[in-house]
Amino acid sequence: MKVLTHIARFIVGALFIFSGFIKLNDPLGFSYKLQEYFSAEVLGLEFLSPYALLISIILVVVEVLLGIALLVGFRKKITLWLLFAMIVFFTFLTFYSAYFNKVTDCGCFGDAIPLVPWESFAKDVILLVLILFLIINQKHIKPLFSKLINASLVFISFLGCMFFGMHVLEHLPWLDFRAYKVGSNIAEGMVVPEGAPEATFEYQWTFLVDGKEEVITTDGGYPEVDGTYVSYEVVQTSEGYEPPVHDFTIERDGRDYTTTYLEKENLIVIIAYNLLNTEAQGYYNIRNITEEAIRKGYNVIGLSSSAQDAADTFVQENRLPFKFFFTDETVLKTIVRANPGIVSMHKGTILQKLHYNDAEDLRLVPQENSKPEMDFALKYELDSIAYLDQKYRKLMYLPEGPERTAQAKKAGVAPEELQGFLWQQQELLDSINLQRIERVLTTSGYPGKSIVGEPTNTAAWYVIQHSNKIDTYLDIIKEAGAKGELPMRLVAMMEDRHLSQQDLPQVYGTQGVNYGSGDFMWPVKNPEEVNTIRAQAGFTQTIEEYAQALFGDDFQYKVITLEDALAIKQGKLTPSDIK
Known part of the structure; x- marks a missing residue:
């Protein structure tokens, strides 16, 4: 019995230390698992969720200390009964999870050794039997050292646990067992091998x-x-084969950018799984390091599960030089244990992961497309202008329904008056924006991509396009396009708008109009060559495809002479009269 007691003592103590240390290495991860247990779908203890991190730290520290106390024989009676109470609690959780299929991974050994619920329950039953055996045979458990030394070892272990726990919380886990660890390729982790079992x-x-x-x-x-x-x-x-990386997407405005960014070289990703509870003080370091990254030629994006409007507002309020895309919250919590955190990638391979406290440790090497002349003060001003330029415009296109009614209520007007109210507010913003842009254009010239980056280099263009000053600044816009500071397709759109406003034929076929009698494309100067001209300017659609994108799939593009277009404008003809 004495030998069996020592073997059981070593097994129980070592397992508790190992299990506790693995979770202490990643207390945030364990707190996420506790929140899953506390949820309404599992135990219905949602009131404990705000305290999940504190509870996780207490549990894992106690787990480690009990294991050490058992090994050294410190206060064996209270140690054994505390071990018994803890294993009864864990056995109940794992049985509940397994029987009702509530939590698919108990988190007993963190991400190091994932266990399904029934495996976790079996492990806990074995530990329960061993602890009961030790309680019965506790007379064979003798202290390894004197009482003072044993107490000192336990106390030092407590201090070590607290220091280690605080260190990984303020930085990142020392050991990373997740599918997004440094050196992993996200795209490769999403691949299902040929012949893998299917569900x-x-x-x-x-x-x-x-x-x-x-x-x-x-x-x-x-x-x-x-x-x-x-x-x-x-x-x-x-169950079929599930790849290590799943549910990873990068989305914005209804588009999937996952492949685009997983193929990018020199990509810096700022991860904030939820912007409502992100650490605001972390964004001073984030802003500084992302500005430096952009100057050195890196691509920078943010990933968050927050709504796009909330994310865009957050960017404006914190003057950040990048925009956020949408990714599932659970995935973001798995990638990096910080909110916000920093991930450096190259073609989908993770090179570096950092807590916001360690932002200055991000390794950045100047690239061929470095932008040392980037003016971030001007960029932030233009980003603010671009945000205001679209503030009410995007609300004008809300369909009839609850959301439009809610916007009208928020504005304090009747639903039928909302459109006019929004135009009034947008026209006021447009007037202010135009004054700000004119000041920039007259003092510094066009703010192109070498100075403010992309897409900020389009901000001034949008303001001029929405104004009555196209004639004044069209030459500056053309010059910016010729220098590559602005996409030529935008230059083409402004030139076409200017020509159509002068009742002259457009060049690129970008302007569709409706004077109340039907949709039609404003006449083109060289209709036979327009698609070639469009392609040279960077358009990917033919004029026929573009017209359908503007007016619907049923629209059929027709070549209309300038005389016919002017007659339609004057109400003498309708588009349907043109054969």
Whole structure:
């Protein structure tokens, strides 16, 4: 019994130390797991969620200390009963998770050794038996050292645990066992190997046969049963292969940019899984390091699960030189244990991960496309102007419904008056924006991409495009386009608008109009060559495709002479009159 007691003592103590240390290495990760247990779907203890991090630290420190106390034989009676209480609690959690299929991974060993609920429950039952065995045979447990030395070892271990826990919270976990660790390639982690097992399902059909319900199971086909159909249920019979990286996407404005950014060289990603509770003090370091990264030629984006409007407002308020894209919150929590955190990538491979406290440790090497002349003060002003330029315009296109009604209520006007109110507010902003842009244009010239980067280099263009000053600044816009400071397709759109406003034929076919009698494309100077001209300016659509994008898939582009267009404008003809 003495030998068995020592073996059980070593196993229990070592497992508690190992389990506690793994979780202490990543207390944020363990707190996320506790929040999952506290959720309404599991234990219904949501009131504990705000304290999950504190509870996680207390639990893992106690877990480590109990393991050490057992190994050195410090206060064996209280140590054994505390171990018993803790393992009973953990056994209940793992059984509950396994039986009701509530939490798929207990988090017992963090991400180092993922266990399914029944494996976790089995492990806890074995530990429970071993601890009961130790309680029964505790007379064989002798202290390894004197009482003072044992107490000192436990106290030093406590200080070490607290120091280590605080260190990883203020920086990042010392050991990273996740699929997004440094050196991993995200794109490769998403690949499902050829021949990997697929998930299988069965369909359980319920029919009423001779007055009794009968369940027929198939692999998907509708069963031939002489009865009345009631319902069916799909049941997963086996799990398929799940790649290490899943649910990772980069989205914005309804578009998927995942592949685009996973193929980027020299990419810096700022991760803030939720901007409502992100650490505001971290963005001073973030702003400084991202400005330096952009100057040295790096691409910089942010990832957050917050709504796009909230993210854009956050960028404006904190004067950040990048915009946020959407990614699932759980994925972002998995990538980096900081809010905000910094990830450096090259073609999808993670090179470096940093807590915001360590932003200055980000390794940046000047690239060929470095922008040493970037003026961030001007960039932030232009970003603010661009934000205001679209503030009310995007609300004008809200469809009839609850959201439009809510906007009208917020504005204090009737729903039918909302459009006019929004135009009034936008025209006021446009007037202010125009004054700010004219000051920039007259003092510094056009603020192009070498000075303010992309897409900020389009801010001045949008303000002029929405004003009555196109004639005044068109030459400056053309010069910026010729120098590559502004996309030529934008120059083309402004030139076309200017020409159409002068009742002259447009060059690139970018202006569609409606004078109340129907949609049509304003006449083009060289209709036979317009698609070639459009391609040279950077347009990817033909004029026919562009017209359908403007007016709908049913619209058929027709070449209209200037005389006919002016007649339509004067109400003498309609577009349908033109054959």
